[in-house]
Amino acid sequence: MDTNVILLLLLVPLIGSLVNIFFGKKLGNGSGIIATIAVLISFIVTVIAFVQVNSTKVAIQGDLFEWIAVDRFTISFGFLLDQLSLLWLLFVTGIGTLIHLYSTSYMKGDENYAKFFGYLNLFIFFMIVLVAGSNLLITFIGWEGVGLCSYLLIGFWHKNQDYNDAAKKAFIMNRIGDLGFLIGVFILAFLFQSLDYMTIKEALATGTNHQINTWIGFAALAIFIGAVGKSAQIPLYTWLPDAMAGPTPVSALIHAATMVTAGIFLITRLNFVFDLAPLVQNTIAIVGAFTSLFAASIGLVQNDIKKVLAYSTVSQLGLMFMAIGFGAYEIAVFHVITHAFFKACLFLGSGSVIHAMGGEQDMRRMGGLDKYMKVTYITFLIATAAISGFPFLSGFFSKDEILMVAFENNKFLYIVGSIASIMTAFYMFRLVFLTFKKGFRGSQEQKNHLHESPLSMTLPLIILAFFSIVGGAINLPGSNWLNHYLQPIIVKSTGKAHELGTEAYILMALATAGFLIGLGWAFYKYIKNSEVPQEDEKITGFHKVLYNKYYIDEIYMVIFVKPIYVIATFFRDFVEVALSGTVLGLGKIADELSLQGKKAQNGNIGLYLFAFVFGICILFYYLFIAR
Amino acid sequence: MENVIEIIGIEKYIYLSIILFCIGVLGILYRRNAIVMFMCIEIMLNSANMLLVAFSTFHQDAEGQVFVFFTMAVAAAEVAVGLAILVTIYRNIGSIDIDKLKNLKG
Numbered sequence: 001m002d003t004n005v006i007l008l009l010l011l012v013p014l015i016g017s018l019v020n021i022f023f024g025k026k027l028g029n030g031s032g033i034i035a036t037i038a039v040l041i042s043f044i045v046t047v048i049a050f051v052q053v054n055s056t057k058v059a060i061q062g063d064l065f066e067w068i069a070v071d072r073f074t075i076s077f078g079f080l081l082d083q084l085s086l087l088w089l090l091f092v093t094g095i096g097t098l099i100h101l102y103s104t105s106y107m108k109g110d111e112n113y114a115k116f117f118g119y120l121n122l123f124i125f126f127m128i129v130l131v132a133g134s135n136l137l138i139t140f141i142g143w144e145g146v147g148l149c150s151y152l153l154i155g156f157w158h159k160n161q162d163y164n165d166a167a168k169k170a171f172i173m174n175r176i177g178d179l180g181f182l183i184g185v186f187i188l189a190f191l192f193q194s195l196d197y198m199t200i201k202e203a204l205a206t207g208t209n210h211q212i213n214t215w216i217g218f219a220a221l222a223i224f225i226g227a228v229g230k231s232a233q234i235p236l237y238t239w240l241p242d243a244m245a246g247p248t249p250v251s252a253l254i255h256a257a258t259m260v261t262a263g264i265f266l267i268t269r270l271n272f273v274f275d276l277a278p279l280v281q282n283t284i285a286i287v288g289a290f291t292s293l294f295a296a297s298i299g300l301v302q303n304d305i306k307k308v309l310a311y312s313t314v315s316q317l318g319l320m321f322m323a324i325g326f327g328a329y330e331i332a333v334f335h336v337i338t339h340a341f342f343k344a345c346l347f348l349g350s351g352s353v354i355h356a357m358g359g360e361q362d363m364r365r366m367g368g369l370d371k372y373m374k375v376t377y378i379t380f381l382i383a384t385a386a387i388s389g390f391p392f393l394s395g396f397f398s399k400d401e402i403l404m405v406a407f408e409n410n411k412f413l414y415i416v417g418s419i420a421s422i423m424t425a426f427y428m429f430r431l432v433f434l435t436f437k438k439g440f441r442g443s444q445e446q447k448n449h450l451h452e453s454p455l456s457m458t459l460p461l462i463i464l465a466f467f468s469i470v471g472g473a474i475n476l477p478g479s480n481w482l483n484h485y486l487q488p489i490i491v492k493s494t495g496k497a498h499e500l501g502t503e504a505y506i507l508m509a510l511a512t513a514g515f516l517i518g519l520g521w522a523f524y525k526y527i528k529n530s531e532v533p534q535e536d537e538k539i540t541g542f543h544k545v546l547y548n549k550y551y552i553d554e555i556y557m558v559i560f561v562k563p564i565y566v567i568a569t570f571f572r573d574f575v576e577v578a579l580s581g582t583v584l585g586l587g588k589i590a591d592e593l594s595l596q597g598k599k600a601q602n603g604n605i606g607l608y609l610f611a612f613v614f615g616i617c618i619l620f621y622y623l624f625i626a627r
Numbered sequence: 628m629e630n631v632i633e634i635i636g637i638e639k640y641i642y643l644s645i646i647l648f649c650i651g652v653l654g655i656l657y658r659r660n661a662i663v664m665f666m667c668i669e670i671m672l673n674s675a676n677m678l679l680v681a682f683s684t685f686h687q688d689a690e691g692q693v694f695v696f697f698t699m700a701v702a703a704a705e706v707a708v709g710l711a712i713l714v715t716i717y718r719n720i721g722s723i724d725i726d727k728l729k730n731l732k733g
Contacts, residue, residue, distance in 0.1 A: 603732030605725040609655055 003062035005049055006079045009089075010128055012041045017121035024114020032104035035117035039100050039124050043093035050086045057488065059083070061134065068137075073193055080134035080197065084489045087333065088131040088265055091340045092258045096124050098460035099257075102348050103249040105456040106355060116156060116247070123149035127258055131265060136185045136195040139266065143181065143230065146259045147174045153254060154246040166242040173239040177229015181266075184222035188273070191215055197269060201491070204272050213276055220277035223270060224284055227263025231317050234291045238553055240314055244306040248351030251306060256313045256347050257340040264320050264336055268329045272491045275327065285325025289406075289413040289420075292318030294550075296423035300430075301546045303533050304361050305350045308431050312387065313343060315420055319402050322417060328405040329490050330475070330483045335402060337482075338394035338471045342386040345464035349380035352453045352461065353435060357446055363434040364533055365446070370436040372450040375458040377436045379465035384432050386468040388425035389515040391508075394471030400511050401475070407507055418514055425518025433526040434533070441532065477504065632685050640681040647674035661713050661723040665706065672702050 016038030024031045049060055059082035068075040081089070100120060107116050126149060130142025147170075155167030189195055191212060192203050208216070227233075232240035243255045254260075267274055267284070274281060292315045299311035316339050323332040354361055356373055370377040386395040399421060406414040440447055452458070475482035525531050539547050548554075632640075647670055654667030676695045683691025717723050 601732065603729035605728055606656075606659065613652055613656060 002060045003064060005045060005060060006062045006064070006081065006132065009042055009045045009049075009081075009132070010079075010125065012038045012045075013121045013125040013128065017118045017125060020114045020118035020121060024118055027114060029104075029108075029113075031114035031117050032100070032107070035121045036097060036100040036104060038121055039093055039097045042124065042128065043090075043097050046086065046089045046093050049081050050090055053081065053083060053086055054485070063134075073189070075135060075137050075195055077138065078134035078196075079132045079138070081132055082489060083485055084265075084268060084333070085131045087337070087485075088261075089128060091337055092127050092131065093124065095257050095340055095344050095464070096120075096127075096253060098463055099249050099253045099344065099348065102252075102351070102457050102460045103247075105454050106249055106351055107247060112156070116153075119149055119152050119156070120250070120253070123153070123254060123259070127262075130262055134196060134198070136188065136197070139269075140181065140185060143226075143262065143266075144178065146254070146262065147171065147178070147230075150174075150243065150254050150259055153250040154243045156246055156250070160245075163245040166239075166245040170239040170243050173236050174229045177226045177236055179226075180222045180224070180229070181226025184219045184226060187215055187219035187222065191219070200270075201272050204276065205491075208276065216273055217277040217280060220270075220274050220280040221283070223266060223273070224280055227266055227321075228287070229263075230266075231260050231263030231321070232314050233263075233287050233318060233321055234294060237291060237295065237314050238549075238556065241307055241310040241549070244304075244310050248306065248347060248354060251310070252344045252347030252351065255310070256343040260313065260317060261320075261336045261340070264317070264324060264332050267324050268333060268490070271327075271329050271489070274324075275492050281325050281327060283325070285322050285406075285410065285413060288318045288321025288323075288325055289416040290318070291315070292322065292420040293416050293423075294318075296420040296427070298546055298549050299427045300423055301533070301539075301543055302427075303363050305353065305363050305366075305431065305435060306347075306361055308363075308427055309343070309346055309350060312346075312424060312428065315424060316343070316387070319399065319417060319420070322413060323402045323405055326405045326409045327492070328402070330486045331398070331401045331405055333486065334475045334482050335398035337474065338386070338398040338468070341464055341471045342383040342395055342468040345379055345383035345461060345468055346387065348457070348461055348464065349376050349383065352376040352457055353380075355453055355457070356450050357442065358449050360442060360446060363431065364535075365442040366435045366440070367438045367442075367532075368436070368440040369450065373452045375452060375461060379458075379461040380436070381432060382465040383468045384428045386471075388428050388518060389421060389511055391512050391515075392472070394468055394473075396511070396515075397472035397476065400508055401477070403511060404504060404507050407503075418510070421511065422514045422518045425515045426522045429519050429522035430526055433522060437527060438530060630684065632681065637681060637685050640678065644674045644678040644681075647671070647677070659724050659726055661716075661725055664725070665709055665713075669702065669706070672698065 016035050020027070020031045020035055027034065053059060059080055061078070061080050063076040063078035065077050066074060067077040100117070103116065103120065107113055110116060123146060126142045126145025128142070130139055130146060133139040133142060151167050151171040154170050155164045157163050158167075185195065188200060192200050194200065194203075229236045240255060240260065244251050246255070274284075295311045295314035295318060299308050299315060302308045302311060316335070320332040320335050320339070323329075323335065352373065353366070353369060353376060356369070356376075357366065360366070382393070386393040389396045389399050403414060403417055403421070406417050440450075536547075545551065651667045651669075651671030651674065654670070655664055658664055658667065676698055679691040679695050679698075683689065683695075713723055716728070720727060
């Protein structure tokens with residue numbers, strides 16, 4: 001029974017993907033429907049499994065077969081559907097279904113319509129493998145798989161070289177993180193002779209000594225580096241904004257709601273390892289907080305609608321990492337879930353806008369769209385309110401919890417996080433005001449083209465907006481359903497004991513005040529003063545530094561890319577020349593020798609016969625006479 | 628009954644065989660006419676055959692003579708094929724001088 005559930009969950013998206021990739025051209029519009037249904041089936045299976053696990057409190061577990069067996073070290077191809085992975089699966093497949101549905105309209109008319117859905121289904125498959133794997137190696141398969149799908153989908157419109165570059169950048173940046181992940185896996189395998197999550201957990205529960213703790217610290221650091229790559233934290237975050245080159249549904253699904261949260265998933269999964277490495281935890285908190293602030297400050301001045309959302313994603317991921325760093329894994333998970341709803345809604349909303357604008361992404365060419373696209377506007381506004389921390393929407397609770405934990409543990413990081421939150425409120429409302437308010441600034445042609453998107457696009461928006469409002473209900477302060485639900489997974493938590501005391505209310509009030517500051521600032525600038533961001537060449541001063549993303553890409557170019565090019569050029573111009581010269585030289589020598597030998601083959605039969613007889617004579621001489 | 632070998636002596640046969648073989652080899656090396664060369668090959672073959680027969684009688688053993696029959700049959704087949712090739716060559720280039728057959732020059 002258990003293995004059947006797992007097989008069904010895994011194979012349906014895989015089959016959907018294969019059908020779409022190999023027979024997609026024949027299916028026409030049917031491929032989108034098949035892909036959507038495949039994910040929907042996975043979602044239904046997940047819901048059933050979730051209900052079962054939630055009532056019985058026993059994880060669904062199944063080993064499909066023994067994969068690697070060397071001496072006593074064995075790795076089974078096993079899957080584990082426990083509270084944590086089911087939670088992830090719920091929103092991966094749930095939001096995945098909505099985004100598939102959305103894409104059936106959004107991608108309509110694309111020449112590679114079927115291939116798109118093939119990749120999207122493949123992504124869902126790998127994401128399920130990642131989340132449901134019962135040991136680190138299975139998770140690693142999924143981890144690499146989603147990276148591959150991300151690469152394929154970022155470069156989906158591969159006729160544009162910039163998009164290809166963005167895809168390669170994402171892939172290579174992720175490889176750096178993956179190396180860290182692999183090293184962590186090796187260390188853990190060395191320490192525990194097993195990669196199974198449960199085995200490691202039990203081994204650690206029996207106690208450790210000082211030396212093992214040191215090694216665990218290294219393992220935790222290495223795995224954190226993996227998470228930094230996948231979840232786009234400083235210093236490996238630059239791929240995520242560029243990843244917006246992909247089609248917008250991809251940005252919503254992979255680069256906002258699901259794949260980028262894999263790092264948080266992994267750390268939460270291994271919380272018992274990270275608990276033993278307080279130094280690494282501190283690092284995580286600091287990296288998270290500063291990523292949050294850093295990305296938010298870049299987001300303040302971006303003019304590309306998707307770039308703003310991308311930096312906002314990086315910023316929110318930073319907040320989640322900060323929570324993890326304080327050991328409040330449940331709260332990070334809480335924010336992952338609420339973030340998945342409102343960020344997917346925001347991206348799909350921006351996709352709807354881009355669709356209506358005929359591919360235009362620059363907010364300076366938009367404006368006044370609320371009159372043309374009511375549903376998009378309202379859902380977008382709700383999601384914006386949620387991400388900015390409007391009281392009693394989902395984002396308010398999750399972000400508030402993070403800041404509360406930060407306040408208890410480290411006042412300085414609390415301030416950093418709060419500033420990032422204020423900035424978030426500002427740039428999100430800036431986005432809304434510039435896009436939907438005031439007059440239309442685009443061309444007349446674009447204006448005639450403006451239209452509300454079809455139902456298959458607005459329906460996901462409405463559903464996601466609904467969950468953006470009520471999503472906070474899963475972990476309301478006081479009831480804390482999520483905390484109780486995740487109790488079997490998280491060994492030791494600091495985020496549990498939140499009393500609704502005076503301090504909590506004060507912090508909530510402060511967060512609300514922060515939200516109002518951000519909102520008011522944006523309102524003053526863009527509604528009252530009707531400002532429109534300047535054209536690229538007029539930007540000066542610190543604004544220019546921000547607009548160019550602190551020149552991080554340029555700095556990486558000088559520090560990492562250029563030296564590698566220099567080394568590569570050296571190898572190409574000298575080492576390779578020497579090596580291939582040697583090899584070619586040997587070939588040349590053989591060639592010359594054979595040219596000489598060829599002359600003996602002159603076609604003169606008389607000579608051949610003479611050589612033949614002469615040879616026999618020599619042979620006989622040695623055989624009979626010389627001996 | 629007195630044996631032929633005992634009258635003449637085995638060593639005479641060996642000398643004859645060597646002389647015939649050398650004539651064959653020299654013919655192969657000096658002549659340029661393909662048919663003559665063929666004849667020389669036959670001389671060499673038959674010198675060996677004769678030696679086989681001589682030793683066969685010398686040892687009172689019939690095996691060597693059986694061998695010779697096989698050799699002759701194979702040689703006949705070889706000559707048939709060889710002559711056929713020569714005829715074809717003659718048709719193509721109008722000559723059977725081996726110095727003119729240089730198409731296989733490397």
